[in-house]
Amino acid sequence: MATVISLTPLAACGGSSGSSDSNSLQMWTFKQSHVAGLRNAAAEFKKETGITVKIEAYGPDDAYTTKVQAAAKTHDLPDVLETHSDGEDLVLGATGIAKNISADVGSDWSSLYQKGVQTSGTVTDAKYTESLPADSKTHGVQKGQRFSVPFTSGTFGIVMANKKMLAAAGITKPPATWEEFLADLKATTAKDPKNGGVSLGLKVKATGLTWVLQPLAFAELGKTKYQALFGKDASQNFASPDGVKVLGQYAQLQPYWMPGTQTLDIDTADQAFAQGKSAWDVGGTFTLAFLKQNGMNPDDVMAFGLPAPENGAVPQRALGPLALTGLTVTSTSQHPDNAEKWMKFLAGQKVASKFAKDATDVPATELGADTASVMGPTIADMLKAFVGTPDTTYDPSDNTFRPPTYDQDSMGEVLADLTPLNQKSVAQTATGMAKLNNSFWATSK
Template sequence: MRISASRTVKYVATAVAATLSLTSLTACGGSGSGGSDSKSLQMWTFKQSHVQALRNAAKEFKKETGISVSVEAFTPEEAYMTKVQSAAKTGDLPDVLEVHSDGEDRVLGASGIAADLKDDYKGAWLDRIQSSVHDSGLVTPERYEKSRSSKSTDNGIEKGARYSVPLTIGTFGIVYANKAKLAEAGIKEAPKTWEDLLAALKATTAKDPKNGGLTTGLKARGPGLNWILQPLAFAQLGKEGYDNLFGKDKSSDFGSPNGVKALSLYDQLTPYWTPGTQSLDVDQADQTFAQGKAAFDVGGTFTLAFLQQNGMKPDDVYALGLPAPENGAVTDLSLAPMALTGMTLNSASKQPENAKKWMEFLSGKQVAAQFATDATDLPATDLGADSAKALGPTLDSMFQTFKGTPETTYDANLNQDIQAPGYEQNDVGDILADLTPLKRASVEDTARKISELNQSYWKAAGQ
C-alpha cells in the first residue's frame, strides 16, 4: 500500500481516529523511549520501500557519529497509527517517526507526543530543503485558527510550533510510459506536448488494441479530475482562467467556453482508456501497467517505487509531468511539489539531540541523493544542478517537473483557496466519469452539470 488518490481524505480519517485515541495519552506518552543506550536510536516508518534506504543511511551515520539507528516498518499504512497509539500507551515509541506530512504530525503534536522542532530546524538545515516545502510541519497562524475548533483533529497544537521536518516530496499528474511498448509502436522518446501524448496513445493502441492504452485509478473518482483535467486546464487557460473555473461567476466557470475547451481536451483521451479502467483503484491501475496491460499510466512521483515493487525497473519507463497543449497559455507546465512524508521527534526520547542529528543527517545532499535512489523516491532536499547525476534519468525527469515559475506552475495545494466552501471532488469526479471513459454524457452536458454543482456550493456557503 502507498499514497493513493484520496490522500487528503485518507489522512484526515486517519488523523481523526488517531486523535480519539491519542488525546488522553499525553500524561502516559512515554517515560522513556528509543534505544537502550546513549549511542542507539530507533526509527519507525510506514513505507516498506523506505526501510532499506534508511538502513543504508544509518550505516553511514554510524560511521560518522558512532550512533546506531535501527529502522523498522509497520504496514499497511492504515495500521501504522494504531501501532503508534499502542506504543504511546506503554511508553515504547521510537525516537523518530516517519509520518504523513501536515496531518499526522499535527495530531501527534496536539497529543504531546511530537516534540516542537522550531528552534532546531533552521539555518543550514532549513536551507538545504526545497523552498516550496519550507513551511511543511509548521503551525501557521491560519492552521492554528482552524485547530481551535473542538472538532478539529489537531486541537491542542501550538501556534508557531513545528512538529515534523520534510523527508520526501512529490506530486500528482506524473505520466509513466512503457518504453518497450512505445518502441514497438515506433516511438523513441517521451511525449513533450499533449498532442505528442495523444499521438503516442494512438500509435500504441493501434499496435496493441488490448494492452496499448492508458490507465489510472478512476474508481477512486479523484485521479481523472485532480491528476489530469485540472493541470491540463491550468496549462490551457493560464492561472486566472483556471481559477475562474471554480469561481462564483457562472460566465467563467466550467459551464463557460473556457470550461468546455478544457473538458474537450480531456475528452480526447476517451478512445485510449484501457478496458475496465473505470473499475480499477489506484494500486490496481498501477499493477495493470506494471504487468504490461497498458502502455501509459498516470499517477504520482511515489508511483515509481510501487512499479518497481511490481517488477518494473526505473529504466523501463519514461516518467514526465503531464504535458501541456501546444496552443495553451502555459506551454512549459511545471507541477508544484508537496511534502509527502516527514520526520517527527518523540518528545519522550531519551536522546533528543542524537535523534535530531540523525534527522538532519538525512537532509544532507549526498545522503538524500543516495536515499532517493535506494527508495526510488524524491527527497525533500534540494539537490541543485547535480540532480541528474545523483538521481539518474527517470527520477530526475520527475524532479525537473518542479522547476517552474509561479506563472507556469500548477499548484494543487492552492485549489482550496479558489474552490467554494463545501466543494466535494468526488461529486465532480462522478460527473466527469460520465463524460470519459463511460461516454454517457457530452462535453456540453458535462460542463453544464459541473457548473450547476459549483454554483450550488457557493449558494450553500451563502456567497
C-alpha cells in the same frame, strides 16, 4: 493525499516510547521502498555518532495507521515516524503524538531543503484556519508550531510509459503536447488493443481531477482563469465556456483507459502498468520507486510531466513540487535530541543523494547542479517538469482560491461520470461540477 489518523489526545500520557538506550533510536515508515535507503543511512549515522537507528516498515497505509494508533494507546511509539506531509503530521501534532520542533529547526537546517518545501510541517495561517472547526482533525494546533521536516518531495501528474511497448508502436520520445499525447495513446492502443492504454487509480476518484484535469486546465486557461473555475462567478466556473472546453479535452481520454481502470486504486493501477497490462500510467514522482519494487526496471520507463495543449495559455506549464513525506519526533521519545540529530543527518546533501539512489525516490534536500547524475536519467527526466516560473507553474498545494468547505473527493465523483464511466456528457458534467462548487461556497458562509 494524506492519511488521516483519528486519535484521542496523548498529552501528559507518560509511559515509555522508542528506545530506552541513549545510543539507540527506533524509526517507523509506511514506505517499504524507503527501508533499504534508510538502513544504509543508519549505518553511516552510527559510524559518525555511535547511535544505532532501527528501521521498521509497516504497510500499506491502513496497516501503518493501525500500528500507530495501537502504539499511541499503549505508549509504545518509536522515536521517529515518517508521515504524510502537511496533513498527517499536523494531525499527530493535534493529538499530542508529534513533538513541536519549531524552536529546534533553525535556518541552518531548513536551508538544506528545496525552497518550495522548507517550511513543510509548519502550522501556517491557512492551516490554522482549517484547524478551527471543532470537528477538524487538526483542531488544537497553534500558529507557528512545527510537527515535521520534509523528507521526500515531488508532484502528481507525472506520466510513466513502457519504452518497449511504445517502441513497438513507433514512439521513441515523450509527447511534447496534449495533442501528441492523445495521438501516441491512439497508436499504442491500435498496436495492442488489450494492453496499450493508460492506467490510473480511478477507484480513488480524486486522482482524475487532481492529477490530470487540474494541471491540464491550468495549462489551457492560465492561472487566473483556471482558479476562476472554482469561484463564485457563473460566467467563469465549470459551466462556463472555459469549463466546458477543458472538460472536453479531458474527455478525450475515454477511448484509451485500460480496461477496468475505474476499479483500481493507486497501487493496483501502478502494478498493472508494471505487469504490462497498460502502456502508460499516470502517477507522480513517487511512482517510479513503487514500479521498481514491483519488478520493473526504471531504465525501461519513459517519464515526463503531463503535457500541455499546444495552443493553451501556458504551453510550457511546469508542475510545482511539494513535500510528500516528512519526519516527526514523537512527543514521548526519551531521546528527542538524538532523534532530531538523525533527521538533520538525513537532510545532508551526501546522505540524501545516496538515499535517492537506494530508494529511487526524490529527497526534499536540495541536491544542486548534480541532480541528474545523482538520481539517474529517469528521475532526472521527471524533474524537468519542475522547471518554470511562478506564473507558469501549477501548484498542487494551493487551495486558497477554492471554497473553505471544498471536497475534492465529491468533485472527483462527478468527474468520473464523464470519464471513465461515460455516463454523463461534457455539458452535464460541467453543470454538475458548477452546482457542487456553488454548494461548497454556500456552506462556507
